[in-house]
Amino acid sequence: MGERGSSLLAKLILILSFVVVALGSNTVTNLKAFYLVQQWLGSYCNQAGTKCCYPPSGKPSPDFTIDGLWPYSGDGNFAYNCGNDNYDVGRIKFLQDELRKSWPSFTCPQIGRKFWVHEWNKHGTCTKSILGEIPYLQAALNLKNKANIYQALAKAGITPGNKFYSLDVIKKVLARSIGFNPWVRCNKNAQGHDQIWQVTFCADITGKNLVECPYIPSGVDDCESQIQYPIYYQ
Template sequence: MGKSGSSLLMKLMVLLSFAMVALGNNNSLRAFYLVQQWLGSYCNQRGTRCCYPPTGKPNPDFTIYGLWPYYNGGSFPYNCGDDNYDVARLKPLEKSLRKAWPSLTCPQIGRKFWVHEWNKHGTCSKKFLGEIPYFQAALNLKNKANIFQALARSGIKPNNQFYSLKSIKKAIVRSIGFHPWIVCNHNAQGHNQIWQVTLCADRTGKKLINCPYLPKGRGSCASKIQFPSFY
């Protein structure tokens, strides 16, 4: 091979190495999206029936819907590997999870909800958070991002009244310090209502940060939305 051929091969190898680094960076964890939901808005949709867990009705609160990893490449990865998850490992956290991360889906799925969330989302963050740390991070972040308390401080309560979307976002920013991504749905009467509130954390799962990306279009909200009662 002549000098020109060697030079060309070297350039190709350099470009390939840069491409591999870029691909690796794109597939690395950038942030976590902590998604909380108002179960009152989930349960009052047309055709939806909720079942309470064996422990009874949960106290009114925004509860964890999921902790979703977000990659540098701009994707929300899921199902990153088969994992024979032993839910018994969560025994020390079970009381806290039942309170902060319940499921009211009928028939009651209980622990299966946590297993589903780990298999779908947690497996994509294993390099940073193991199984127990993943769930502990979600619980700790929820305590830092107390949506119910933030809204109550501004007089926004689940009383079936309508509040401006702007005032809801302002209340959350004032109390928690970060801009939320709010998703709405419709109740059986067709009213636009608050359903999910998302805030972000760094890739350690310990510190709240501004979300690197706020999705548009999904579950868009009207300028005024209803805050339904919990039950």
Template sequence: MGKWGSSMLIKLSLMLSLSVVALANNGDFHLFYFVQQWLGSYCDQHGERCCFPDSGKPAAEFSIYGLWPYYNDGSFPYNCGGGNFNEALLKPMQDNLRKEWPSFTCPQIGRKFWVHEWNKHGTCSKSVLGEVAYFKAALALKNRVNILQALTRAGIRPNNQMYPLKAVKKAIARATGFHPWVVCNSNSQGVSQIWQVSMCVDRTGTRLINCPFVPKGQGDCGSQIKFPSY
């Protein structure tokens, strides 16, 4: 095959790959993963630092990390476009978002984090939930799924102690009626610690459901995990 033929083959392969991605991103999603994170673990992980808002360090609590649509094979669409972020629409719920959906990633605080989440994930569910409905759904789920309360009732507290992963999952399942997916990160000493807790939600963004699959690319936990203070 000549140089021109090889070049054309490469271009055709690239076009085909992009077409497959486009079709995947335009497909119908199956469910949502509602993800909360423990900010103590985020701020304590190796190589990260936290930037707190001007109002100061928030109270210790799990906060919203995302509401992510998934396909039925465990993959997920992203950056689907066609849904320009309008900050004015969120003004009535802005105080609640600052409390329940903060970002301590420097310098991605507040609005920048919401823009990112809407553009990357929300736009892929806009056929079901528009911008306002998307953020309202996340806030309503946060109100229903109180991870810290569930763990505290089971005697699992953010006190820098190690707890069995099974006990953490059992406590959350007992409180919510559904099994969670727990994601861990590592602190600067390499210790596995609870970071994210995900629950599956139906396509309307309102009803918790059993998770039919494990999301791809999620971090593993040790059998014993640390619950760091914050």
């Protein structure tokens, strides 16, 4: 190989090395916590311009459902897109009924199991040395059972409808019932009113036990002091 060929090869190797570093940059090397994000699909579906479709199994009973399980690293970042796996969706058939109930998607058209595979590929692959595919999904389901947001609010008389509730009261009710402070995010409905959308609790690095969140971002979709808790979805 001539001098020019050697130079081109060296440049190619250098470029590839940067690509490898970039692809691996989101991998969690110092996991600090898992963030279990639950959402009220009523607030997602009543946004202006948003269309929702029920899963093939029909309209689920009203509940806060899983949006995702996010790994948070010691360097202060939420890792994502750490590489696609050759995921065999047939492996999760035994969890399908529970996933449909606790982790549904209202997207149109319906994407079924692809939604859970997407969440694994986007977030779960970043910590697959700690939680494999099945344990990752099971951890999210188990944590949701420990952080029953709908039940906690209902016991305090906070129910879906057109009423406005104090954000501080909602946070205090959830902290008292579940034992840890929540991270509450809001969006706006078609009328422009702030409404409860996502509620997040954290788990330790095993994905088994709820803990206080080491970090709660501020300034993103902050809620007003009074927010709506809309009906689930019609």
